Each structure stands twice: as C-alpha cells, then as structure tokens.
C-alpha cells in the first residue's frame with residue numbers, strides 16, 4: 438500500500454533536469470522573480486565558484502535568475518568577501534532584521550533570506566559543492582515554473598564515492614529515511630529528502646515554521662505535505678553532485694536537530710493554521726530550544742565526555758513576523 442503510494446507519487450512528480458530548455462523556462466517564468474539563495478558558513482574555498490558560475494550562466498547570459506544572494510552564516514573566514522567579489526549580494530545572517538535576534542544555523546540563514554530577497558521563487562543551493570553544474574538551478578525551477586500545483590521541488594543526484602550511486606548521506610540513510618518509513622510514508626518517494634538543493638515558492642516558505650539548524654529540509658517537506666498535499670512536492674534528477682563531508686560526531690548534532698523537529702511535529706501536527714500557531718519553542722522535552730548531546734572522545738585522563746549544545750529552536754512563519 439505504502440509502496441504503491443510512493444510509486445504513484447514518484448511517477449507523477451519526478452523529472453530530469455534537461456526535461457526543459459532554458460528558453461522554455463525563461464518564457465514560463467514571465468514576470469515572476471527568481472532568487473538564488475546560498476547559505477554559507479566558512480565556505481571561502483567554494484562559494485566564489487558557485488556564485489560566479491551561476492551568475493555567468495543564468496543571470497548575465499539568460500535572464501532566468503534575478504538575484505544571487507549569499508547569506509553568510511556567522512563565518513569566521515573570508516566567505517563574505519569572496520562571495521561579494523564574485524558578484525553576489527551578501528548579507529550577514531546576524532545583521533538581517535537584528536530586531537529578531539540571531540541564532541546559529543543553516544535554517545536560520547534560509548529564514549533570514551526571506552527578509553532580504555525579492556523572488557517569488559527561491560532556489561537554495563549549498564555553498565560547499567565540489568562537483569556540480571549550473572543546470573541544477575533551471576532543473577529545480579522546471580516543475581515550479583511549469584506546474585502551478587507544485588510549490589516545492591527537491592533535487593536528487595548521483596553521489597560519487599557513496600556506496601551506491603543514489604545512497605543519501607549517513608544522516609539520510611540512518612535517520613531521515615527510517616523516520617519517513619515510520620511516520621511519514623507519504624514522503625517515501627523522495628530519493629534524497631535532505632538534499633540542500635531545492636526550490637520553493639515564497640508564498641509557501643514564508644508560511645512555514647523553520648528550524649534554525651539542519652532540520653529545515655525535512656521540516657519543510659513534512660509541513661508542505663501536511664498543508665498542501667504531497668503532490669505539491671516534486672523532485673528532479675540533477676545528475677552528479679559532491680560536497681565536503683562532515684565528521685561523524687558533527688552529524689550526530691544534525692541528526693539530533695532532525696529528531697527534535699520530528700518530535701515537535703508529532704506533538705503539533707502541521708497544517709498552515711497549526712504551523713502558524715506553533716510556538717517558536719516547541720512543547721515537550723525539546724521545549725527549551727536546545728538539547729545537550731553527550732559524546733565521548735579520548736582525553737588525557739582516558740575517555741572524556743564532551744557535551745554539545747544542539748539548537749532545536751524554530752523560527753515562526755516569516756509572514757507572521759511584523
């Protein structure tokens with residue numbers, strides 16, 4: 438039954454990036470504006486390439502992307518200057534709407550982007566890409582610009598170096614996919630639910646509660662399916678993609694954030710009304726907005742506990758913020 442539903446969704450909503458020509462997409466775009474948003478924390482080595490290549494291919498040569506915006510997420514390296522020199526509009530996450538305060542995290546950077554971009558459609562792309570191409574952006578725009586019923590588009594790709602070409606990463610396979618199997622089988626047709634390359638209509642993203650950390654992707658999928666139905670989500674095969682990989686213990690923090698966002702949604706099922714009503718700090722054991730993740734490392738006196746504060750705080754829907 439679940440398999441049939443996932444197969445049906447997959448057949449209806451899966452495309453390949455070259456299913457549309459650039460000319461078709463520019464025509465379908467019409468008067469809508471498109472913003473590319475790149476959240477970046479300490480990505481001075483790669484963010485320049487991402488910005489330069491997208492700008493040359495999709496801003497200067499064809500008018501598909503109207504602005505390339507990098508949200509510098511508390512970087513301590515030269516990310517701001519490199520992105521700026523490459524031609525992006527760069528904002529420091531902490532300096533966007535300072536009246537709203539600042540939290541560390543990728544989701545925070547993406548939420549803050551809503552206050553400094555003008556796109557009717559936002560395309561998100563990671564800044565740490567090492568193998569990728571500019572067709573990622575038109576690929577993600579294809580379903581959004583040609584299907585009014587679609588509000589969110591996820592990328593998926595072949596991952597060189599992974600055990601199997603379509604394996605997700607470690608958190609995808611060990612946390613996200615099992616959670617989907619247990620609690621959100623309606624999302625089982627997504628090949629890479631945690632992909633950082635995705636596109637969304639502003640009207641949807643500004644109506645969603647946004648976890649400040651790495652749970653932003655899974656939360657957006659769950660809340661979109663709950664609010665608009667799973668057929669408002671589509672996915673696109675983007676070809677090959679590689680990126681820099683985090684250490685296992687850092688991924689423990691990512692997994693904790695994802696599990697916390699799921700727990701919060703279990704307590705308050707999503708839907709536009711309930712999403713809007715959900716307090717920024719969810720009820721239950723994660724209500725403090727952060728949890729302590731104890732991990733162990735070798736130390737001078739033997740095995741040493743290391744406590745890591747993991748932020749599970751969520752931002753309310755941006756449209757509810759004055």
Ligand SMILES: O=c1ccn([C@@H]2O[C@H](COP(=O)(O)OP(=O)(O)O[C@H]3O[C@H](CO)[C@@H](O)[C@H](O)[C@H]3O)[C@@H](O)[C@H]2O)c(=O)[nH]1
Pocket residue numbers: 475476477478479480508510541542543544546562563564565630631632633634651652653654655680681682683691
């Ligand atoms: O506090 C942060 C942390 C990361 N990033 C940026 O977010 C992007 C992705 O971060 P990364 O640490 O490379 O994530 P991954 O380990 O690759 O995690 C995968 O899975 C995550 C959970 O769904 C997604 O958010 C990521 O986009 C996806 O690539 C990069 O541009 C980072 O610079 C920020 O802007 N702020």
Ligand SMILES: O=C(O)[C@H](O)COP(=O)(O)O
Pocket residue numbers: 605606607608609610631681682683688
């Ligand atoms: O997407 C994921 O599951 C995490 O980002 C980890 O990916 P990796 O195992 O490829 O580093």
